[in-house]
Structures are given as C-alpha cells and as structure tokens.
Amino acid sequence: xxxxxxxxxxxxxxxxxxxxxxxxxxxxxxxxxxxxxxxxxxxxxxxxxxxxxxxxxxxxxxxxxxxxxxxxxxxxxxxxxxxxxxxxxxxxxxxxxxxxxxxxxxxxxxxxxxxxxxxxxxxxxxxxxxxxxxxxxxxxxxxxxxxxxxxxxxxxxxxxxxxxxxxxxxxxxxxxxxxxxxxxxxxxxxxxxxxxxxxxxxxxxxxxxxxxxxxxxxxxxxxxxxxxxxxxxxxxxxxxx
Numbered sequence: 001x002x003x004x005x006x007x008x009x010x011x012x013x014x015x016x017x018x019x020x021x022x023x024x025x026x027x028x029x030x031x032x033x034x035x036x037x038x039x040x041x042x043x044x045x046x047x048x049x050x051x052x053x054x055x056x057x058x059x060x061x062x063x064x065x066x067x068x069x070x071x072x073x074x075x076x077x078x079x080x081x082x083x084x085x086x087x088x089x090x091x092x093x094x095x096x097x098x099x100x101x102x103x104x105x106x107x108x109x110x111x112x113x114x115x116x117x118x119x120x121x122x123x124x125x126x127x128x129x130x131x132x133x134x135x136x137x138x139x140x141x142x143x144x145x146x147x148x149x150x151x152x153x154x155x156x157x158x159x160x161x162x163x164x165x166x167x168x169x170x171x172x173x174x175x176x177x178x179x180x181x182x183x184x185x186x187x188x189x190x191x192x193x194x195x196x197x198x199x200x201x202x203x204x205x206x207x208x209x210x211x212x213x214x215x216x217x218x219x220x221x222x223x224x225x226x227x228x229x230x231x232x233x234x235x236x237x238x239x240x241x
Contacts, residue, residue, distance in 0.1 A: 010086040010087030011086070011087065011120060011121060012081075012082035012083070012086055012087060012088050012089070012090065012119075012121070013082075013088075013089050013090070013120065013121050013123060013241075014078060014079070014082050014090045014115075014120060014121070014122050014123065015033065015089060015090065015091050015092065015123045015125060015241070016094055016102070016122070016123065016124045016125065017029055017030040017033065017091070017093050017094055017125045017127065018094040018098070018099060018102075018124060018125065018126060018127065019094075019125075019126055019127035019134065019137065019154075020096060020097065020098075020099045020137045021096060021134065021137065022097075023129070023159075024127045024129045024134060024156060024158070024159075025129070025154075025156040025158045026093065026094060026095075026096075027050070027054075027056075027093055028055070028156075028158070028185075028188075028193075029125060029127050029154055029156065029185065030046075030055060030056055030091060031055050031056065031060070031202075031203065032203065032229075032232055032236070033091060033125075033236060033241060034046060034056060034059075034060045034063060034091060035060075035202060035203045035204055035229075036232075036233055036236050036241060037089055037091070037241065038060075038063075038204070039204065042089060042241070043087070043088050043089065044063060044089035044090065044091050045063065045064075045081050045085070045088060045089075045090050045091070046060060046064030046065070046090075046091045046093070047064065047065060047066070047067040047077075047090070047091070047093070048064050048065070048066055048067065048092075049066075049067055049068075049069045049094050049095045049098055050095035051066070051068075051095075055093060056091070056093045058200060059200065059201070059202050060202065064091075064093075067092070069094075069095070069098045069101050069102060070101050072105055072108075072109065075102070075109075076109070078090055078092060079109075079111060079114065079120075082120040083118055083120060089241070099137075099140075099141075103144060112145075112148050112149070121150060122149045122150060123149065123150040123151075123152060124141065124149050124150070124152070125152045125154055125239075126138055126141055126151065126152065126153050126154065127154040127156055128153060128154060128155055128156060128166065129156060129158060129159045129160065130159065130160045130161070130162050130164075130165065130166075131159075131165070135165055135166050135171055138153070138166075138171050139169075139171055142174055142175060142178065146178060147178045150179065150180075150181075151178060151180035151181070152180065152181045152182075153172070153175055153180055153182045153183070154183055154184075154185060155182065155183070155184045155185070156185045157184065157185060157186050157187040158185075158187055161187070181238060181239045181240065183235035183238055183239050184235060185232055185235065186228060186231055186232070188224075188225070188228045189221070189224055191221065192206075192217060192221050192225055192228075195217055195221070196225075203225070203229060206225060207222055207225050207226055207229065
C-alpha cells in the first residue's frame with residue numbers, strides 16, 4: 001500500500017509519457033521512470049492506456065491499472081488520484097494515436113485550469129526518435145499547449161542518435177524557451193532488451209537476478225544494463241521526476 005503525504009504543501013505530479021507515433025520507445029521510458037521511482041522510494045500510481053500491450057501493466061502490475069483513453073470517467077481518475085493523494089506521482093503511459101482524445105478530454109474538462117487552481121502539476125514527456133515525424137508532432141504539441149504544461153523532450157537513441165532534423169527545425173530552441181527540459185536516453189543493446197521482455201521481468205529483476213536464474217542476463221549484459229540505467233537515472237533527475 002502506498003503512503004502519501006497529507007501536507008497541504010505536497011504537490012502531486014502527473015506525468016504523461018507520449019510521443020504519439022508508435023515505436024519511439026514511449027513504454028520503455030515509462031518503465032524506466034517507474035523503476036526510478038521504485039528505486040528511490042517515491043510513491044506513484046501508474047495508468048496504462050494500451051489495451052493490448054500495456055508495458056506498465058505487464059512489468060509493474062502492482063503499481064498500475066488500465067485506463068480507457070476514450071472514456072472521460074476513466075481519464076478523470078487520473079486527476080482525482082493526483083488531487084486525493086497529495087505528493088504522489090501519477091504516471092500515465094500513452095499508447096500511440098492517443099493525443100487527440102487526451103487533448104479533447106483535457107480541454108472539455110478544464111484540466112489545465114484545475115491544475116492551476118488545485119496545485120498539481122502536469123508534465124508531458126515527448127519521446128522522440130530522430131525522424132521528421134517526431135519533430136512535426138513536437139510542433140503540434142507546442143502549438144497546442146505552449147507553456148501551460150511542463151514539457152520534457154526525450155531524445156531516445158533507440159533508432160539512432162542523429163537529431164539534426166530537430167536541431168535545424170527551430171523547435172528545440174522554441175521548447176527550451178518555454179521552459180522544456182531536454183534529456184537523452186541511450187540505446188540499450190537489443191539482446192538485453194529481448195531477454196528482459198521475453199521473461200517479463202522488471203529492469204531491477206533483470207539487473208539483480210542470480211547467475212543461475214532462468215531469467216538472468218550474462219555477466220557483461222548485466223553490466224551493460226547497469227551502465228545504461230545509471231546514465232538514464234541521471235537524465236531523469238535532470239528532468240525533475
């Protein structure tokens with residue numbers, strides 16, 4: 001059972017992990033944040049909008065529950081959790097193609113105004129690959145919200161580390177002028193990712209499994225995972241999880 005502070009100064013944070021297009025690593029980032037919060041003993045509640053391949057539900061079932069993106073009463077529970085449990089982190093893993101229904105709910109429900117009045121904060125983690133689509137989606141995100149939410153740009157090196165298109169677009173500078181944090185998630189070796197996913201284990205379990213465990217990584221694979229997580233955690237700290 002999670003214990004939250006009842007101090008009136010305790011501010012809840014709602015973290016939307018998005019990026020809209022599939023395959024950019026949204027769920028990987030959501031899993032990484034969940035593990036960071038667990039390792040740092042920071043209470044959180046997770047919501048997963050992916051009906052078929054929900055990563056939070058799969059790897060962190062004790063902390064997450066499903067939420068239907070097209071049902072207002074389900075989305076309402078995200079904000080109700082933030083308000084009713086001051087000081088908690090609310091982590092929402094957004095599936096691909098969920099941006100428009102999310103924005104519609106936020107606008108019709110006055111979520112941004114409520115955040116200002118009630119005191120919780122909204123953080124949108126825009127997970128990007130190096131392609132043009134991610135830049136275009138960032139432009140739409142900034143056009144829609146401006147400085148009314150806290151932006152975190154996640155440059156995910158899953159499919160390459162050359163973000164020249166973003167740098168040339170002017171959207172990086174625009175986001176930073178609006179107060180956005182920019183972090184980089186290095187590429188994790190594919191064989192390590194496959195072994196973790198095949199055995200349905202968390203990053204912590206994969207990193208700490210005994211050498212003779214059926215789900216264990218090899219010695220050097222565990223070392224690569226440890227190095228990757230150490231770097232990722234330092235980036236998450238910069239973003240102010």
